Amino acid sequence: MITCGFCSKRAVAHSPYLHAYLCKDHFISYYEERVKLTIKKFNLIKPGDRVAVAVSGGKDSLTMLYLLTKFSGNMKYELFAITIDEGIKGYSDVRVMNLKKNAGKMGIELYVTSFKEEIGMSLDEATEVLKKRGFEYKPCTVCGVFRRYLMNKTARELGATKLATGHNLDDEAQVFLMNALRGALPNIIREGLITEYALHEKMVPRIKPLYFIPEKETLIYSKLIGLDVFLEAECPYVIYSMRHPLRHWLNKLEWKTPYTKYKVIATKELILSLLRDKRGREHIGTCKVCGEPSSTYICKTCFYKGYLGIKI
């Protein structure tokens, strides 16, 4: 039996960050402290904030919702949950149902907005159109754009001062590498632990409390505290994403060379600090069609809506 590095109890996991094996109790306190420290050290939430927590129902967002609820009393902020129903049959429906149950248990108000109602087309319908047009654009790209648009809009309309997403260390490392491979420097600059770098009056600053947490540790934590995580299903469109192969490649590297993901994030943070100091803050423009924040003349949401034949 492997024992905890801090007491003699049975270990549940190894934390590469601490270089130690941890028992259930020590793992839970280690995990919670790391999230709390991230929020405090980087000033992600201030007293009086109204935080919209974007939840999918997966381990990351559900854990984040649980912890933000737990911390809200001491840190003096209020919160509510929002979720986007993409309209992926056999995925979104099951996910939203599970989420309603969980939010109810935590006593958190959950707002659901759907692609079908707000954009005019479900992702299943959009994918059919994309397929007919030879997948010039991938479903994940379109879904990501619509989701970000709706999350910001919904959070703002509900009076949020912050929008929290469950992005973890793995997500951040993957996205950074994808952007690096594409040479998308502006995207690298815009993404971060707190996105108040890009300014627009209609943009709710996004925060990522799980930024430094490997997703494996979140799964362990969520299981240890008994969260009812939506685990079995994976989005059926993940196969079209560039992230699919990249994520496995990165995990293979992590297995052979532990700390790889931490090093990727460290590199990203270094690049960010260098670039941001030079460029100063970026003021985003406004989409000429819908009036939402956009770095281009017409925002990506309106562009894809037009491409898919949805009336703007």
Next chain:
Amino acid sequence: MPNVKVILYREREIKEIKVEKGTKIVEILTKIGLNPVEVVVALDNVIVPEEERIYSDSILEVLPVVSGG
């Protein structure tokens, strides 16, 4: 030789395998072709590190780490 019932949640599959006494869980995972970074394991209903060894008949649950997308 201990008999291990491996429950693979992602694959929706159950495998019965015999292993040498003292085999590490990580060895079973790599043999099946799984990357230990991408799974969390529970041995007889308790979450354990993959370095844990198996000495008797057990149930090994393998949970996928990678989420929805």
